[in-house]
Amino acid sequence: MATLKMFNSYNQEVDLLEKHVRDLFDGTSELEILEAGCGRSWPLNLNGIKYKITGVDIDQRALESRVNDARDLDEAILADLRYLDLGSRRFDVIYNSFVLEHVENARLVLENLHYWLKPGGLLILKVPDLNTVFGFVTRMTPFWFHVAYYKYILGRKNAGKPGFGPYPTYYDQIVSRDGIREFCKSHHLEVKEEYGLCTYQVEKGIRTQLVRIVAISVSVISLGRLPWKHNNLTYVLKKI
Numbered sequence: 001m002a003t004l005k006m007f008n009s010y011n012q013e014v015d016l017l018e019k020h021v022r023d024l025f026d027g028t029s030e031l032e033i034l035e036a037g038c039g040r041s042w043p044l045n046l047n048g049i050k051y052k053i054t055g056v057d058i059d060q061r062a063l064e065s066r067v068n069d070a071r072d073l074d075e076a077i078l079a080d081l082r083y084l085d086l087g088s089r090r091f092d093v094i095y096n097s098f099v100l101e102h103v104e105n106a107r108l109v110l111e112n113l114h115y116w117l118k119p120g121g122l123l124i125l126k127v128p129d130l131n132t133v134f135g136f137v138t139r140m141t142p143f144w145f146h147v148a149y150y151k152y153i154l155g156r157k158n159a160g161k162p163g164f165g166p167y168p169t170y171y172d173q174i175v176s177r178d179g180i181r182e183f184c185k186s187h188h189l190e191v192k193e194e195y196g197l198c199t200y201q202v203e204k205g206i207r208t209q210l211v212r213i214v215a216i217s218v219s220v221i222s223l224g225r226l227p228w229k230h231n232n233l234t235y236v237l238k239k240i
Contacts, residue, residue, distance in 0.1 A: 001177070001178075001181075004194065004196040004230060006195065006197065006230060007195050007234070008202065010197075010202060017236065018045060020124075020192065021044065021046060021049075021122065021124075022048075024093065024121075024122060028050075032051075032092050032093075033091065033092065033093045033094075034093070034094045034095070035073075035095045035096075036095065036096040036109070036113060037056065037057055037058075037098075037099030038055030038056060038057045038062075038063065038066055038073065038076075039062050039066065040065045040163070041070055042070065043097070053072065053074055053075075054073070054091075056077045056079055058078070058081070059163060060078055060163075061163025061164075062164070063076055063078055081108075081109045081113075082105065082109055088115050088116065089118045089119065091116050093123075094113050094116060095124045096109075096123070096125050098126055100172070101127060101130075101169050101170065102169055103170060105172065106174050107172065114187050118239065120239065122192075122239075123189065123236075124234075124236055125180065125235040125237065126233070127175050127233050128231055128232050129176055129196070129230065129232065129233050130173065130179070131177065131226070131227070133215045133218045133219050133227065133231070135231070136222075136226050138171070139169070139171050143168055146166045149166075150165065150166050188240045189238065191236075191237060192237065192238050193234070194233070194235055195233070195234045196229070196230030196232065196233060197232045197233075198229055198232075199232065215231075216228050
């Protein structure tokens with residue numbers, strides 16, 4: 001497998017994703033965008049192009065916040081992505097960020113996203129990598145530990161409250177670099193971009209540096225089988 005390219009910052013990641021969406025815009029037709037697992041906010045700045053966003057989420061509190069506070073959705077749907085029917089070949093862009101790891105049988109979600117995407121459309125995926133130190137520790141620790149990590153390491157004071165993450169994780173095998181690449185091969189998806197990102201490399205502060213030291217230590221103990229230099233994966237996939 002090719003060496004994984006790495007983002008040096010969150011801004012670099014956002015800039016790349018925005019560029020791919022903007023390049024898809026032909027100057028006339030409005031882009032149909034699905035945010036599959038929309039949460040409380042939309043991360044991309046697409047000012048200057050025409051687009052509509054349909055947001056789907058299973059968390060009612062988070063979706064209500066998006067509708068009432070952000071007010072940037074053209075359509076909001078409370079539903080489970082595994083069992084929703086949005087019709088075939090409907091969307092130009094589908095954005096799915098840190099959702100698959102929270103779903104039992106995540107392949108069903110990917111099958112639907114592929115079905116809903118137009119030929120030539122883009123599927124943007126952001127997932128943690130199952131086969132890393134971060135993925136291993138997440139799978140081996142209880143949910144209360146995840147809440148504590150969000151609250152005391154990441155500094156998210158609302159962690160664990162209704163409408164806020166973290167959410168329980170399942171980590172199906174497909175939520176990994178190998179799993180995503182296998183799905184692409186079997187579903188005629190071209191990998192336009194594949195990047196890794198290491199949160200405890202790009203973020204500053206004593207707490208995140210301590211996490212980095214722990215991650216390196218676990219990787220060494222695993223004899224390198226568990227990589228530490230990335231924990232998240234970002235994909236831009238084109239439906240052929």
